[in-house]
Amino acid sequence: MAGCRVSFPQLGNYHAPLEVLFTMGFEVEYIVPPPVTNRTLALGSHHSPESVCAPFKYTLGNFIETIESGADTLIQAGGVCRLGYYGELQAQILADLGYEVRFINLAGMKKLSPLEVYSRLKQLNPKVSLKRIAKSLPVVLKMVEYMDEVEDYIRKNVGFACKEGLFEQTHAEFLSDLRTVRSRNYLDRMYRNYRQRFRNIAVSKPKNPLRVGIVGEFYTVMAPFSNHFIEKELAAMGIVVDRWLNISNSLLHPPKKIKERVKPYTRYPMGATSMATISRALELAKKGYDGIIHLKSFGCTPEVDAMPVLQNISRDYKIPILFFSFDTQTSETGFKTRLEAFYDMIMTKKASQRQTACSGTFSR
Ligand code: SF4
Incomplete structure:
Protein backbone atom coordinates (compact mmCIF):
# COMPACT_ATOMS: atom_id res chain seq x y z
CA MET A 1 0.00 0.00 0.00
CA SER A 129 -1.94 0.76 -13.08
CA LEU A 130 -5.05 1.62 -15.01
CA LYS A 131 -5.67 -2.13 -15.30
CA ARG A 132 -5.83 -2.51 -11.56
CA ILE A 133 -8.33 0.33 -11.14
CA ALA A 134 -10.41 -0.98 -14.04
CA LYS A 135 -10.53 -4.38 -12.33
CA SER A 136 -11.98 -2.88 -9.16
CA LEU A 137 -14.65 -0.79 -10.90
CA PRO A 138 -17.18 -3.55 -11.75
CA VAL A 139 -17.07 -4.71 -8.13
CA VAL A 140 -17.54 -1.18 -6.79
CA LEU A 141 -20.37 -0.27 -9.16
CA LYS A 142 -22.24 -3.51 -8.56
CA MET A 143 -21.83 -3.02 -4.84
CA VAL A 144 -23.51 0.38 -5.10
CA GLU A 145 -26.43 -1.18 -6.98
CA TYR A 146 -26.83 -3.99 -4.46
CA MET A 147 -26.70 -1.55 -1.56
CA ASP A 148 -29.35 0.64 -3.18
CA GLU A 149 -31.61 -2.36 -3.85
CA VAL A 150 -31.30 -3.55 -0.28
CA GLU A 151 -32.00 -0.10 1.16
CA ASP A 152 -35.02 0.33 -1.09
CA TYR A 153 -36.42 -2.96 0.21
CA ILE A 154 -35.76 -1.91 3.80
CA ARG A 155 -37.53 1.45 3.36
CA LYS A 156 -40.63 -0.30 2.08
CA ASN A 157 -40.76 -2.92 4.84
CA VAL A 158 -38.99 -1.79 7.98
CA GLY A 159 -42.10 -0.03 9.34
CA PHE A 160 -43.91 -3.37 9.45
CA ALA A 161 -41.25 -5.66 10.95
CA CYS A 162 -42.68 -8.16 13.45
CA LYS A 163 -39.45 -8.07 15.43
CA GLU A 164 -38.19 -4.58 16.09
CA GLY A 165 -34.59 -3.87 15.13
CA LEU A 166 -34.06 -6.95 12.95
CA PHE A 167 -33.86 -5.03 9.68
CA GLU A 168 -31.44 -2.51 11.18
CA GLN A 169 -29.23 -5.23 12.66
CA THR A 170 -29.10 -7.24 9.41
CA HIS A 171 -28.38 -4.06 7.46
CA ALA A 172 -25.48 -3.16 9.75
CA GLU A 173 -24.02 -6.66 9.26
CA PHE A 174 -24.46 -6.35 5.49
CA LEU A 175 -22.59 -3.02 5.40
CA SER A 176 -19.83 -4.34 7.57
CA ASP A 177 -19.39 -7.45 5.39
CA LEU A 178 -19.35 -5.35 2.22
CA ARG A 179 -16.15 -3.74 3.40
CA THR A 180 -14.37 -7.10 3.15
CA VAL A 181 -15.36 -7.74 -0.49
CA ARG A 182 -12.54 -7.96 -3.02
CA SER A 183 -14.11 -9.90 -5.91
CA ARG A 184 -17.31 -9.87 -7.93
CA ASN A 185 -18.10 -13.56 -7.22
CA TYR A 186 -17.81 -13.07 -3.51
CA LEU A 187 -19.96 -9.94 -3.71
CA ASP A 188 -22.70 -11.73 -5.68
CA ARG A 189 -22.78 -14.63 -3.23
CA MET A 190 -22.90 -12.29 -0.26
CA TYR A 191 -25.69 -10.24 -1.80
CA ARG A 192 -27.83 -13.33 -2.52
CA ASN A 193 -27.34 -14.54 1.01
CA TYR A 194 -28.37 -11.19 2.52
CA ARG A 195 -31.28 -10.77 0.10
CA GLN A 196 -32.65 -14.04 1.42
CA ARG A 197 -32.08 -12.97 5.01
CA PHE A 198 -33.96 -9.73 4.43
CA ARG A 199 -36.81 -11.58 2.74
CA ASN A 200 -37.00 -13.98 5.68
CA ILE A 201 -37.64 -11.15 8.12
CA ALA A 202 -41.31 -11.42 9.04
CA VAL A 203 -43.41 -8.34 8.31
CA SER A 204 -47.01 -7.61 9.05
CA LYS A 205 -48.06 -5.20 6.33
CA PRO A 206 -51.67 -4.07 5.87
CA LYS A 207 -53.24 -4.62 2.44
CA ASN A 208 -53.31 -0.94 1.59
CA PRO A 209 -50.66 0.83 3.69
CA LEU A 210 -49.92 4.53 3.65
CA ARG A 211 -47.31 5.26 0.99
CA VAL A 212 -45.17 8.38 0.96
CA GLY A 213 -42.50 9.36 -1.57
CA ILE A 214 -39.44 11.44 -0.77
CA VAL A 215 -38.03 13.82 -3.37
CA GLY A 216 -35.59 16.71 -3.28
CA GLU A 217 -32.00 17.80 -3.14
CA PHE A 218 -29.20 15.25 -3.51
CA TYR A 219 -27.36 15.64 -0.21
CA THR A 220 -30.35 16.43 2.03
CA VAL A 221 -32.26 13.40 0.76
CA MET A 222 -29.35 10.97 1.07
CA ALA A 223 -27.68 12.12 4.28
CA PRO A 224 -29.99 11.00 7.14
CA PHE A 225 -28.58 13.36 9.79
CA SER A 226 -29.22 16.38 7.59
CA ASN A 227 -32.92 15.45 7.19
CA HIS A 228 -33.46 14.58 10.86
CA PHE A 229 -33.66 10.85 10.01
CA ILE A 230 -36.99 11.38 8.31
CA GLU A 231 -37.13 7.89 6.80
CA LYS A 232 -36.85 6.37 10.25
CA GLU A 233 -39.61 8.64 11.55
CA LEU A 234 -41.91 7.67 8.70
CA ALA A 235 -41.21 3.97 9.16
CA ALA A 236 -42.08 4.30 12.86
CA MET A 237 -45.46 5.66 11.75
CA GLY A 238 -46.08 2.50 9.69
CA ILE A 239 -45.55 4.11 6.29
CA VAL A 240 -44.08 2.58 3.11
CA VAL A 241 -41.32 4.98 2.10
CA ASP A 242 -40.31 5.44 -1.53
CA ARG A 243 -37.06 7.24 -2.26
CA TRP A 244 -35.91 7.15 -5.85
CA LEU A 245 -32.87 9.33 -5.35
CA ASN A 246 -29.75 7.27 -4.82
CA ILE A 247 -26.43 6.84 -6.64
CA SER A 248 -27.68 3.99 -8.86
CA ASN A 249 -30.73 5.86 -10.13
CA SER A 250 -29.23 9.32 -10.43
CA LEU A 251 -25.62 8.70 -11.52
CA LEU A 252 -25.18 5.12 -12.71
CA HIS A 253 -28.47 4.87 -14.61
CA PRO A 254 -29.68 8.46 -15.01
CA PRO A 255 -33.29 8.71 -16.19
CA LYS A 256 -33.86 9.26 -19.91
CA LYS A 257 -36.35 11.62 -21.55
CA ILE A 258 -36.90 13.46 -18.30
CA LYS A 259 -37.60 16.74 -20.12
CA GLU A 260 -40.37 15.13 -22.13
CA ARG A 261 -41.96 13.62 -19.06
CA VAL A 262 -42.16 16.89 -17.17
CA LYS A 263 -43.08 19.01 -20.21
CA PRO A 264 -46.70 19.64 -19.12
CA TYR A 265 -45.29 21.29 -15.97
CA THR A 266 -41.99 22.83 -16.89
CA ARG A 267 -40.07 23.46 -20.08
CA TYR A 268 -36.64 24.55 -18.94
CA PRO A 269 -34.14 22.69 -16.77
CA MET A 270 -33.64 24.43 -13.43
CA GLY A 271 -30.42 22.74 -12.46
CA ALA A 272 -29.08 20.11 -10.06
CA THR A 273 -31.76 17.60 -8.99
CA SER A 274 -34.79 19.85 -9.72
CA MET A 275 -35.94 18.05 -12.88
CA ALA A 276 -35.60 14.64 -11.25
CA THR A 277 -37.58 15.98 -8.29
CA ILE A 278 -40.42 17.11 -10.53
CA SER A 279 -40.38 13.96 -12.64
CA ARG A 280 -40.46 11.67 -9.61
CA ALA A 281 -43.18 13.71 -7.88
CA LEU A 282 -45.31 13.42 -11.01
CA GLU A 283 -44.78 9.68 -11.11
CA LEU A 284 -45.69 9.29 -7.44
CA ALA A 285 -48.83 11.37 -7.98
CA LYS A 286 -49.85 9.23 -10.96
CA LYS A 287 -49.23 6.06 -8.97
CA GLY A 288 -51.67 7.26 -6.32
CA TYR A 289 -49.25 7.72 -3.44
CA ASP A 290 -50.78 9.20 -0.28
CA GLY A 291 -48.27 12.02 0.01
CA ILE A 292 -44.94 13.45 -1.06
CA ILE A 293 -42.25 15.02 1.10
CA HIS A 294 -39.85 17.47 -0.49
CA LEU A 295 -36.49 17.92 1.23
CA LYS A 296 -33.90 20.58 0.57
CA SER A 297 -31.29 22.68 2.20
CA PHE A 298 -32.14 26.28 3.04
CA GLY A 299 -31.07 28.46 0.11
CA CYS A 300 -30.90 25.67 -2.47
CA THR A 301 -31.91 27.61 -5.58
CA PRO A 302 -32.62 24.69 -7.96
CA GLU A 303 -35.01 23.07 -5.48
CA VAL A 304 -36.62 26.41 -4.59
CA ASP A 305 -37.40 26.75 -8.31
CA ALA A 306 -38.99 23.28 -8.34
CA MET A 307 -41.40 24.10 -5.49
CA PRO A 308 -44.10 26.03 -7.44
CA VAL A 309 -44.11 23.20 -10.00
CA LEU A 310 -44.64 20.66 -7.22
CA GLN A 311 -47.53 22.78 -5.95
CA ASN A 312 -49.14 22.54 -9.39
CA ILE A 313 -48.74 18.76 -9.37
CA SER A 314 -50.24 18.68 -5.88
CA ARG A 315 -53.25 20.70 -7.07
CA ASP A 316 -53.83 18.65 -10.23
CA TYR A 317 -53.50 15.22 -8.61
CA LYS A 318 -54.88 16.17 -5.19
CA ILE A 319 -51.78 14.81 -3.53
CA PRO A 320 -50.52 16.51 -0.35
CA ILE A 321 -46.91 17.69 -0.43
CA LEU A 322 -44.96 18.61 2.68
CA PHE A 323 -41.99 20.93 2.16
CA PHE A 324 -39.00 20.85 4.49
CA SER A 325 -36.13 23.31 4.18
CA PHE A 326 -33.31 22.42 6.55
CA ASP A 327 -30.62 24.68 7.81
CA THR A 328 -28.20 24.27 10.66
CA GLN A 329 -30.74 25.67 13.17
CA THR A 330 -33.81 23.60 12.25
CA SER A 331 -35.76 22.79 15.40
CA GLU A 332 -36.36 19.12 16.09
CA THR A 333 -39.69 19.90 17.78
CA GLY A 334 -40.91 21.98 14.84
CA PHE A 335 -39.85 19.24 12.43
CA LYS A 336 -41.68 16.51 14.36
CA THR A 337 -44.82 18.60 14.83
CA ARG A 338 -45.11 19.26 11.10
CA LEU A 339 -44.45 15.63 10.26
CA GLU A 340 -47.10 14.42 12.70
CA ALA A 341 -49.64 16.92 11.32
CA PHE A 342 -48.88 15.65 7.81
CA TYR A 343 -49.34 12.07 8.97
CA ASP A 344 -52.72 12.91 10.56
CA MET A 345 -53.80 14.60 7.36
CA ILE A 346 -52.90 11.78 4.96
CA MET A 347 -54.31 9.21 7.40
CA THR A 348 -57.66 11.04 7.59
CA LYS A 349 -57.72 11.43 3.82
CA LYS A 350 -57.09 7.74 3.30
CA ALA A 351 -59.75 6.77 5.85
CA SER A 352 -62.31 8.95 4.12
CA GLN A 353 -61.36 7.45 0.72
CA ARG A 354 -61.89 3.96 2.17
CA GLN A 355 -65.26 5.02 3.57
CA THR A 356 -66.35 6.44 0.21
CA ALA A 357 -65.25 3.24 -1.52
CA CYS A 358 -67.24 1.14 1.00
CA SER A 359 -70.42 3.20 0.78
CA GLY A 360 -70.12 3.03 -3.03
CA THR A 361 -70.02 -0.77 -2.81
CA PHE A 362 -73.06 -0.98 -0.51
CA SER A 363 -75.22 1.29 -2.62
CA ARG A 364 -74.78 -0.87 -5.69
S1 SF4 B 1 -27.26 24.57 -4.16
FE1 SF4 B 1 -28.70 22.96 -3.62
S2 SF4 B 1 -28.17 21.28 -4.97
FE2 SF4 B 1 -26.42 22.64 -4.92
S3 SF4 B 1 -25.14 21.83 -3.25
FE3 SF4 B 1 -26.40 23.46 -2.40
S4 SF4 B 1 -28.12 22.39 -1.54
FE4 SF4 B 1 -27.14 20.97 -2.97
Whole structure:
Protein backbone atom coordinates (compact mmCIF):
# COMPACT_ATOMS: atom_id res chain seq x y z
CA MET A 1 0.00 0.00 0.00
CA ALA A 2 1.16 3.49 -0.81
CA GLY A 3 1.52 5.86 2.13
CA CYS A 4 -1.52 7.98 1.39
CA ARG A 5 -4.58 7.99 3.69
CA VAL A 6 -7.47 9.18 1.60
CA SER A 7 -11.05 10.11 2.45
CA PHE A 8 -14.26 11.48 0.98
CA PRO A 9 -17.19 13.18 2.78
CA GLN A 10 -19.77 10.88 4.35
CA LEU A 11 -22.89 10.36 2.22
CA GLY A 12 -25.38 7.72 3.27
CA ASN A 13 -23.59 4.37 3.45
CA TYR A 14 -21.48 4.78 0.34
CA HIS A 15 -18.28 4.67 2.34
CA ALA A 16 -18.36 0.86 1.87
CA PRO A 17 -17.88 0.87 -1.94
CA LEU A 18 -15.50 3.84 -1.67
CA GLU A 19 -13.34 1.86 0.71
CA VAL A 20 -13.22 -1.01 -1.76
CA LEU A 21 -12.40 1.36 -4.63
CA PHE A 22 -9.49 2.98 -2.84
CA THR A 23 -8.02 -0.08 -1.15
CA MET A 24 -8.54 -2.55 -3.98
CA GLY A 25 -8.25 -0.20 -6.97
CA PHE A 26 -5.73 2.42 -5.86
CA GLU A 27 -3.97 0.41 -3.16
CA VAL A 28 -4.14 3.24 -0.64
CA GLU A 29 -5.56 3.36 2.86
CA TYR A 30 -9.12 4.64 3.06
CA ILE A 31 -10.18 6.50 6.19
CA VAL A 32 -13.89 5.94 6.75
CA PRO A 33 -15.28 9.37 7.71
CA PRO A 34 -16.76 9.50 11.21
CA PRO A 35 -20.58 9.50 11.30
CA VAL A 36 -22.11 12.96 10.97
CA THR A 37 -23.12 14.36 14.37
CA ASN A 38 -23.92 17.72 15.98
CA ARG A 39 -20.18 18.25 16.35
CA THR A 40 -19.68 17.82 12.58
CA LEU A 41 -22.30 20.45 11.95
CA ALA A 42 -20.94 22.80 14.62
CA LEU A 43 -17.42 22.56 13.18
CA GLY A 44 -18.60 23.01 9.61
CA SER A 45 -20.90 25.94 10.42
CA HIS A 46 -18.25 27.69 12.48
CA HIS A 47 -15.75 27.75 9.63
CA SER A 48 -18.15 28.29 6.68
CA PRO A 49 -19.58 31.47 5.17
CA GLU A 50 -22.97 31.88 6.84
CA SER A 51 -25.12 31.98 3.70
CA VAL A 52 -23.71 28.88 2.04
CA CYS A 53 -26.04 25.86 1.75
CA ALA A 54 -25.98 23.17 4.44
CA PRO A 55 -24.16 20.44 2.41
CA PHE A 56 -21.11 22.73 2.32
CA LYS A 57 -21.12 22.97 6.12
CA TYR A 58 -21.67 19.26 6.66
CA THR A 59 -18.92 18.24 4.26
CA LEU A 60 -16.46 20.80 5.66
CA GLY A 61 -17.13 19.57 9.23
CA ASN A 62 -16.76 16.02 8.01
CA PHE A 63 -13.40 16.85 6.37
CA ILE A 64 -12.09 18.31 9.63
CA GLU A 65 -13.17 15.22 11.59
CA THR A 66 -11.67 12.95 8.96
CA ILE A 67 -8.34 14.78 9.19
CA GLU A 68 -8.52 14.29 12.97
CA SER A 69 -9.00 10.56 12.25
CA GLY A 70 -5.77 10.48 10.24
CA ALA A 71 -6.68 11.35 6.64
CA ASP A 72 -3.99 13.27 4.74
CA THR A 73 -5.67 13.38 1.32
CA LEU A 74 -9.21 14.59 0.73
CA ILE A 75 -11.37 14.28 -2.33
CA GLN A 76 -14.28 16.56 -3.15
CA ALA A 77 -16.64 15.80 -6.01
CA GLY A 78 -17.97 18.41 -8.35
CA GLY A 79 -21.57 19.15 -9.13
CA VAL A 80 -23.81 21.02 -11.49
CA CYS A 81 -24.80 23.75 -9.04
CA ARG A 82 -22.58 25.81 -6.74
CA LEU A 83 -21.20 22.48 -5.52
CA GLY A 84 -18.75 22.94 -8.38
CA TYR A 85 -17.06 25.73 -6.39
CA TYR A 86 -17.11 24.00 -3.03
CA GLY A 87 -13.83 22.15 -3.46
CA GLU A 88 -11.74 25.26 -4.05
CA LEU A 89 -13.27 27.15 -1.15
CA GLN A 90 -13.06 24.23 1.26
CA ALA A 91 -9.41 23.61 0.32
CA GLN A 92 -8.67 27.28 1.07
CA ILE A 93 -10.53 27.21 4.43
CA LEU A 94 -8.69 24.05 5.52
CA ALA A 95 -5.35 25.59 4.52
CA ASP A 96 -6.18 28.80 6.47
CA LEU A 97 -6.98 26.63 9.50
CA GLY A 98 -3.48 25.20 9.25
CA TYR A 99 -4.34 21.69 8.04
CA GLU A 100 -1.64 20.35 5.78
CA VAL A 101 -3.55 17.99 3.53
CA ARG A 102 -3.60 17.24 -0.15
CA PHE A 103 -6.92 18.20 -1.68
CA ILE A 104 -8.06 16.57 -4.92
CA ASN A 105 -10.89 18.51 -6.47
CA LEU A 106 -12.98 16.67 -9.04
CA ALA A 107 -15.14 19.68 -9.90
CA GLY A 108 -16.18 19.70 -13.52
CA MET A 109 -15.69 15.93 -13.63
CA LYS A 110 -18.63 15.51 -16.00
CA LYS A 111 -16.72 17.45 -18.64
CA LEU A 112 -13.51 15.50 -18.10
CA SER A 113 -12.61 12.44 -20.11
CA PRO A 114 -12.13 9.19 -18.11
CA LEU A 115 -8.39 9.54 -18.75
CA GLU A 116 -8.33 13.04 -17.23
CA VAL A 117 -10.17 11.78 -14.14
CA TYR A 118 -7.68 8.93 -13.96
CA SER A 119 -4.71 11.26 -14.15
CA ARG A 120 -6.10 13.43 -11.32
CA LEU A 121 -6.72 10.41 -9.12
CA LYS A 122 -3.37 8.88 -9.99
CA GLN A 123 -1.82 11.41 -7.61
CA LEU A 124 -3.09 9.06 -4.88
CA ASN A 125 -0.68 6.38 -5.95
CA PRO A 126 1.50 7.05 -9.01
CA LYS A 127 2.53 3.39 -9.18
CA VAL A 128 -0.96 2.02 -9.62
CA SER A 129 -1.94 0.76 -13.08
CA LEU A 130 -5.05 1.62 -15.01
CA LYS A 131 -5.67 -2.13 -15.30
CA ARG A 132 -5.83 -2.51 -11.56
CA ILE A 133 -8.33 0.33 -11.14
CA ALA A 134 -10.41 -0.98 -14.04
CA LYS A 135 -10.53 -4.38 -12.33
CA SER A 136 -11.98 -2.88 -9.16
CA LEU A 137 -14.65 -0.79 -10.90
CA PRO A 138 -17.18 -3.55 -11.75
CA VAL A 139 -17.07 -4.71 -8.13
CA VAL A 140 -17.54 -1.18 -6.79
CA LEU A 141 -20.37 -0.27 -9.16
CA LYS A 142 -22.24 -3.51 -8.56
CA MET A 143 -21.83 -3.02 -4.84
CA VAL A 144 -23.51 0.38 -5.10
CA GLU A 145 -26.43 -1.18 -6.98
CA TYR A 146 -26.83 -3.99 -4.46
CA MET A 147 -26.70 -1.55 -1.56
CA ASP A 148 -29.35 0.64 -3.18
CA GLU A 149 -31.61 -2.36 -3.85
CA VAL A 150 -31.30 -3.55 -0.28
CA GLU A 151 -32.00 -0.10 1.16
CA ASP A 152 -35.02 0.33 -1.09
CA TYR A 153 -36.42 -2.96 0.21
CA ILE A 154 -35.76 -1.91 3.80
CA ARG A 155 -37.53 1.45 3.36
CA LYS A 156 -40.63 -0.30 2.08
CA ASN A 157 -40.76 -2.92 4.84
CA VAL A 158 -38.99 -1.79 7.98
CA GLY A 159 -42.10 -0.03 9.34
CA PHE A 160 -43.91 -3.37 9.45
CA ALA A 161 -41.25 -5.66 10.95
CA CYS A 162 -42.68 -8.16 13.45
CA LYS A 163 -39.45 -8.07 15.43
CA GLU A 164 -38.19 -4.58 16.09
CA GLY A 165 -34.59 -3.87 15.13
CA LEU A 166 -34.06 -6.95 12.95
CA PHE A 167 -33.86 -5.03 9.68
CA GLU A 168 -31.44 -2.51 11.18
CA GLN A 169 -29.23 -5.23 12.66
CA THR A 170 -29.10 -7.24 9.41
CA HIS A 171 -28.38 -4.06 7.46
CA ALA A 172 -25.48 -3.16 9.75
CA GLU A 173 -24.02 -6.66 9.26
CA PHE A 174 -24.46 -6.35 5.49
CA LEU A 175 -22.59 -3.02 5.40
CA SER A 176 -19.83 -4.34 7.57
CA ASP A 177 -19.39 -7.45 5.39
CA LEU A 178 -19.35 -5.35 2.22
CA ARG A 179 -16.15 -3.74 3.40
CA THR A 180 -14.37 -7.10 3.15
CA VAL A 181 -15.36 -7.74 -0.49
CA ARG A 182 -12.54 -7.96 -3.02
CA SER A 183 -14.11 -9.90 -5.91
CA ARG A 184 -17.31 -9.87 -7.93
CA ASN A 185 -18.10 -13.56 -7.22
CA TYR A 186 -17.81 -13.07 -3.51
CA LEU A 187 -19.96 -9.94 -3.71
CA ASP A 188 -22.70 -11.73 -5.68
CA ARG A 189 -22.78 -14.63 -3.23
CA MET A 190 -22.90 -12.29 -0.26
CA TYR A 191 -25.69 -10.24 -1.80
CA ARG A 192 -27.83 -13.33 -2.52
CA ASN A 193 -27.34 -14.54 1.01
CA TYR A 194 -28.37 -11.19 2.52
CA ARG A 195 -31.28 -10.77 0.10
CA GLN A 196 -32.65 -14.04 1.42
CA ARG A 197 -32.08 -12.97 5.01
CA PHE A 198 -33.96 -9.73 4.43
CA ARG A 199 -36.81 -11.58 2.74
CA ASN A 200 -37.00 -13.98 5.68
CA ILE A 201 -37.64 -11.15 8.12
CA ALA A 202 -41.31 -11.42 9.04
CA VAL A 203 -43.41 -8.34 8.31
CA SER A 204 -47.01 -7.61 9.05
CA LYS A 205 -48.06 -5.20 6.33
CA PRO A 206 -51.67 -4.07 5.87
CA LYS A 207 -53.24 -4.62 2.44
CA ASN A 208 -53.31 -0.94 1.59
CA PRO A 209 -50.66 0.83 3.69
CA LEU A 210 -49.92 4.53 3.65
CA ARG A 211 -47.31 5.26 0.99
CA VAL A 212 -45.17 8.38 0.96
CA GLY A 213 -42.50 9.36 -1.57
CA ILE A 214 -39.44 11.44 -0.77
CA VAL A 215 -38.03 13.82 -3.37
CA GLY A 216 -35.59 16.71 -3.28
CA GLU A 217 -32.00 17.80 -3.14
CA PHE A 218 -29.20 15.25 -3.51
CA TYR A 219 -27.36 15.64 -0.21
CA THR A 220 -30.35 16.43 2.03
CA VAL A 221 -32.26 13.40 0.76
CA MET A 222 -29.35 10.97 1.07
CA ALA A 223 -27.68 12.12 4.28
CA PRO A 224 -29.99 11.00 7.14
CA PHE A 225 -28.58 13.36 9.79
CA SER A 226 -29.22 16.38 7.59
CA ASN A 227 -32.92 15.45 7.19
CA HIS A 228 -33.46 14.58 10.86
CA PHE A 229 -33.66 10.85 10.01
CA ILE A 230 -36.99 11.38 8.31
CA GLU A 231 -37.13 7.89 6.80
CA LYS A 232 -36.85 6.37 10.25
CA GLU A 233 -39.61 8.64 11.55
CA LEU A 234 -41.91 7.67 8.70
CA ALA A 235 -41.21 3.97 9.16
CA ALA A 236 -42.08 4.30 12.86
CA MET A 237 -45.46 5.66 11.75
CA GLY A 238 -46.08 2.50 9.69
CA ILE A 239 -45.55 4.11 6.29
CA VAL A 240 -44.08 2.58 3.11
CA VAL A 241 -41.32 4.98 2.10
CA ASP A 242 -40.31 5.44 -1.53
CA ARG A 243 -37.06 7.24 -2.26
CA TRP A 244 -35.91 7.15 -5.85
CA LEU A 245 -32.87 9.33 -5.35
CA ASN A 246 -29.75 7.27 -4.82
CA ILE A 247 -26.43 6.84 -6.64
CA SER A 248 -27.68 3.99 -8.86
CA ASN A 249 -30.73 5.86 -10.13
CA SER A 250 -29.23 9.32 -10.43
CA LEU A 251 -25.62 8.70 -11.52
CA LEU A 252 -25.18 5.12 -12.71
CA HIS A 253 -28.47 4.87 -14.61
CA PRO A 254 -29.68 8.46 -15.01
CA PRO A 255 -33.29 8.71 -16.19
CA LYS A 256 -33.86 9.26 -19.91
CA LYS A 257 -36.35 11.62 -21.55
CA ILE A 258 -36.90 13.46 -18.30
CA LYS A 259 -37.60 16.74 -20.12
CA GLU A 260 -40.37 15.13 -22.13
CA ARG A 261 -41.96 13.62 -19.06
CA VAL A 262 -42.16 16.89 -17.17
CA LYS A 263 -43.08 19.01 -20.21
CA PRO A 264 -46.70 19.64 -19.12
CA TYR A 265 -45.29 21.29 -15.97
CA THR A 266 -41.99 22.83 -16.89
CA ARG A 267 -40.07 23.46 -20.08
CA TYR A 268 -36.64 24.55 -18.94
CA PRO A 269 -34.14 22.69 -16.77
CA MET A 270 -33.64 24.43 -13.43
CA GLY A 271 -30.42 22.74 -12.46
CA ALA A 272 -29.08 20.11 -10.06
CA THR A 273 -31.76 17.60 -8.99
CA SER A 274 -34.79 19.85 -9.72
CA MET A 275 -35.94 18.05 -12.88
CA ALA A 276 -35.60 14.64 -11.25
CA THR A 277 -37.58 15.98 -8.29
CA ILE A 278 -40.42 17.11 -10.53
CA SER A 279 -40.38 13.96 -12.64
CA ARG A 280 -40.46 11.67 -9.61
CA ALA A 281 -43.18 13.71 -7.88
CA LEU A 282 -45.31 13.42 -11.01
CA GLU A 283 -44.78 9.68 -11.11
CA LEU A 284 -45.69 9.29 -7.44
CA ALA A 285 -48.83 11.37 -7.98
CA LYS A 286 -49.85 9.23 -10.96
CA LYS A 287 -49.23 6.06 -8.97
CA GLY A 288 -51.67 7.26 -6.32
CA TYR A 289 -49.25 7.72 -3.44
CA ASP A 290 -50.78 9.20 -0.28
CA GLY A 291 -48.27 12.02 0.01
CA ILE A 292 -44.94 13.45 -1.06
CA ILE A 293 -42.25 15.02 1.10
CA HIS A 294 -39.85 17.47 -0.49
CA LEU A 295 -36.49 17.92 1.23
CA LYS A 296 -33.90 20.58 0.57
CA SER A 297 -31.29 22.68 2.20
CA PHE A 298 -32.14 26.28 3.04
CA GLY A 299 -31.07 28.46 0.11
CA CYS A 300 -30.90 25.67 -2.47
CA THR A 301 -31.91 27.61 -5.58
CA PRO A 302 -32.62 24.69 -7.96
CA GLU A 303 -35.01 23.07 -5.48
CA VAL A 304 -36.62 26.41 -4.59
CA ASP A 305 -37.40 26.75 -8.31
CA ALA A 306 -38.99 23.28 -8.34
CA MET A 307 -41.40 24.10 -5.49
CA PRO A 308 -44.10 26.03 -7.44
CA VAL A 309 -44.11 23.20 -10.00
CA LEU A 310 -44.64 20.66 -7.22
CA GLN A 311 -47.53 22.78 -5.95
CA ASN A 312 -49.14 22.54 -9.39
CA ILE A 313 -48.74 18.76 -9.37
CA SER A 314 -50.24 18.68 -5.88
CA ARG A 315 -53.25 20.70 -7.07
CA ASP A 316 -53.83 18.65 -10.23
CA TYR A 317 -53.50 15.22 -8.61
CA LYS A 318 -54.88 16.17 -5.19
CA ILE A 319 -51.78 14.81 -3.53
CA PRO A 320 -50.52 16.51 -0.35
CA ILE A 321 -46.91 17.69 -0.43
CA LEU A 322 -44.96 18.61 2.68
CA PHE A 323 -41.99 20.93 2.16
CA PHE A 324 -39.00 20.85 4.49
CA SER A 325 -36.13 23.31 4.18
CA PHE A 326 -33.31 22.42 6.55
CA ASP A 327 -30.62 24.68 7.81
CA THR A 328 -28.20 24.27 10.66
CA GLN A 329 -30.74 25.67 13.17
CA THR A 330 -33.81 23.60 12.25
CA SER A 331 -35.76 22.79 15.40
CA GLU A 332 -36.36 19.12 16.09
CA THR A 333 -39.69 19.90 17.78
CA GLY A 334 -40.91 21.98 14.84
CA PHE A 335 -39.85 19.24 12.43
CA LYS A 336 -41.68 16.51 14.36
CA THR A 337 -44.82 18.60 14.83
CA ARG A 338 -45.11 19.26 11.10
CA LEU A 339 -44.45 15.63 10.26
CA GLU A 340 -47.10 14.42 12.70
CA ALA A 341 -49.64 16.92 11.32
CA PHE A 342 -48.88 15.65 7.81
CA TYR A 343 -49.34 12.07 8.97
CA ASP A 344 -52.72 12.91 10.56
CA MET A 345 -53.80 14.60 7.36
CA ILE A 346 -52.90 11.78 4.96
CA MET A 347 -54.31 9.21 7.40
CA THR A 348 -57.66 11.04 7.59
CA LYS A 349 -57.72 11.43 3.82
CA LYS A 350 -57.09 7.74 3.30
CA ALA A 351 -59.75 6.77 5.85
CA SER A 352 -62.31 8.95 4.12
CA GLN A 353 -61.36 7.45 0.72
CA ARG A 354 -61.89 3.96 2.17
CA GLN A 355 -65.26 5.02 3.57
CA THR A 356 -66.35 6.44 0.21
CA ALA A 357 -65.25 3.24 -1.52
CA CYS A 358 -67.24 1.14 1.00
CA SER A 359 -70.42 3.20 0.78
CA GLY A 360 -70.12 3.03 -3.03
CA THR A 361 -70.02 -0.77 -2.81
CA PHE A 362 -73.06 -0.98 -0.51
CA SER A 363 -75.22 1.29 -2.62
CA ARG A 364 -74.78 -0.87 -5.69
S1 SF4 B 1 -28.17 21.28 -4.97
FE1 SF4 B 1 -28.70 22.96 -3.62
S2 SF4 B 1 -28.12 22.39 -1.54
FE2 SF4 B 1 -27.14 20.97 -2.97
S3 SF4 B 1 -25.14 21.83 -3.25
FE3 SF4 B 1 -26.42 22.64 -4.92
S4 SF4 B 1 -27.26 24.57 -4.16
FE4 SF4 B 1 -26.40 23.46 -2.40
